[in-house]
Amino acid sequence: MQILLTNDDGIYSQGICSLFDALEGLGEIHPVAPLTVQSATSHGITFGEPLMTEDVIVNDRMKGVAVDGRPADCVKLALRSIWPERFGAGKMPDLTISGMNVGANVGINILYSGTVGAAMESAFLGVPAIAVSLHIGDRSKTHFKRAAEIARQVIDRVLEHELEPHGVININIPYTYSADAPMPPIRVVEMNSAPGTEKYERRLSPAGQEYYWVTTDGMAFTHTAPDTDVEALLERCVTVTPLSYVLTDHARLQTWTERLGGD
Numbered sequence: 001m002q003i004l005l006t007n008d009d010g011i012y013s014q015g016i017c018s019l020f021d022a023l024e025g026l027g028e029i030h031p032v033a034p035l036t037v038q039s040a041t042s043h044g045i046t047f048g049e050p051l052m053t054e055d056v057i058v059n060d061r062m063k064g065v066a067v068d069g070r071p072a073d074c075v076k077l078a079l080r081s082i083w084p085e086r087f088g089a090g091k092m093p094d095l096t097i098s099g100m101n102v103g104a105n106v107g108i109n110i111l112y113s114g115t116v117g118a119a120m121e122s123a124f125l126g127v128p129a130i131a132v133s134l135h136i137g138d139r140s141k142t143h144f145k146r147a148a149e150i151a152r153q154v155i156d157r158v159l160e161h162e163l164e165p166h167g168v169i170n171i172n173i174p175y176t177y178s179a180d181a182p183m184p185p186i187r188v189v190e191m192n193s194a195p196g197t198e199k200y201e202r203r204l205s206p207a208g209q210e211y212y213w214v215t216t217d218g219m220a221f222t223h224t225a226p227d228t229d230v231e232a233l234l235e236r237c238v239t240v241t242p243l244s245y246v247l248t249d250h251a252r253l254q255t256w257t258e259r260l261g262g263d
Contacts, residue, residue, distance in 0.1 A: 001027030004078050004093040004122070007101060008038045008071040008114025011056060011064055014144050015100040019132060020062045022148035023097070026155070030093070031064025032078040034071060034114075039103070041070045043117035051077055071098065071118035079125050095163070096122035097155070099132030100148055104172050106133075106229035106239060107192040107221055119168045120245045128163035130155060130171060131243075135219075135233055137175035147176040150183060154238055157186070168243040172229060174236040187237045192228035194221040 003026065007016040011033035023029050035054070052068040065082060067074045075096060084091055101115040110116050119129035132155070134147045150173050158169055174184050197220045200212040224230045229239040 001094045002087075003027045003029050004075070004083070004096040004127070005029050005031045005064070006033045006071060006074045006078070006096065006098050006118045008034065008041060008098075008118065009102050010034050010037045011066045012058055013037075013102060015102045015134065015148075017058060017062055018144040018148035019097070019100040019151060021145070022152040023155075026152075026159075027094070030078075031058070031062060032067060032074050032082060033064060034074060035066040035068045038070050038114045039101075040112045041072075041114040041117065042112050043072050043120055044070050044114075045072045045076060045121075046070060053077075053082075071114040072121040075118045075121040076125070079122065079127060092125075092127055094127070095159075096127050096129040097132065098122075098129060099134075099171075100144075100151055100173070101131075101133035102136060102139075104133050104135040104219060104233055105131065105170065106172050106219075106233050106241075107224075108195055109218055110170065110191055110241075110243070116168070116170060116243070119170070120243070123166045123168045124245050126165045128165055128167050130158060130169045132171045132173070134173045135175045138177070141177045143176050143178055143181065146179050146181050147173050150176065150181070150238065153183060154186060154240065158240070166245075168245070170229075170239075170241045170243050172233050172239040174233055174238065184236055184238050186240060187232040188240045188242075189227055189229045189232045191241055191243075192221065192224050192230040194223045194225070196221055 056066045057063045098118040105113040116131045119131040122129040232239045
């Protein structure tokens with residue numbers, strides 16, 4: 001199996017490096033990831049500017065292609081150009097894995113996430129995708145290697161079943177602080193749909209210009225619902241949520257057809 005590995009924290013991130021190691025034996029892993037941190041860039045892509053690329057050696061185990069662009073750029077470029085150039089016309093990876101993100105992607109944060117955006121781009125182009133994120137509590141205590149090992153076990157479970165070409169599976173790993181952290185329970189849950197409770201602190205620059213700095217950690221929501229990803233992750237479960245890039249609200253199509261006099 002050939003696997004495209006990407007992320008939104010940048011190709012040198014500890015998260016992608018740990019996941020690369022944990023994926024050993026699953027197939028041929030080919031990293032194509034942003035050169036720099038691109039967190040919260042959602043599904044943004046680049047127009048009007050070149051996408052500079054560079055073959056990089058990240059460490060003694062991992063090398064890949066660094067793209068000076070966003071996560072969705074990396075996937076689009078990989079599938080449309082890099083892959084066929086390196087493996088032959090018409091060739092595509094069997095799977096895209098995006099992550100391991102340094103920070104959870106649950107609830108409304110799924111819409112902002114570059115990690116999920118990259119996975120969505122892959123699925124849109126016909127390659128099934130898995131997004132993997134790690135809930136960060138105390139960063140200094142986080143054991144990335146063990147978290148990636150847990151992620152690999154969940155990925156293996158997911159891959160026991162056939163993935164739809166346009167499907168995305170969003171996985172979140174609870175915070176992991178030790179090399180012997182037990183395997184958490186896995187829960188298949190829906191996305192919590194409440195907005196975040198962002199707060200902004202007003203500040204002044206040395207030149208006297210006003211600016212605002214967000215002061216929340218991204219895991220505060222107006223409310224959470226039972227059996228959703230936020231609740232399950234806070235209960236120290238691995239969350240698995242199938243996602244779709246189709247945003248049409250089919251339940252309201254007929255309502256709006258009637259309102260606007262459509263046929």
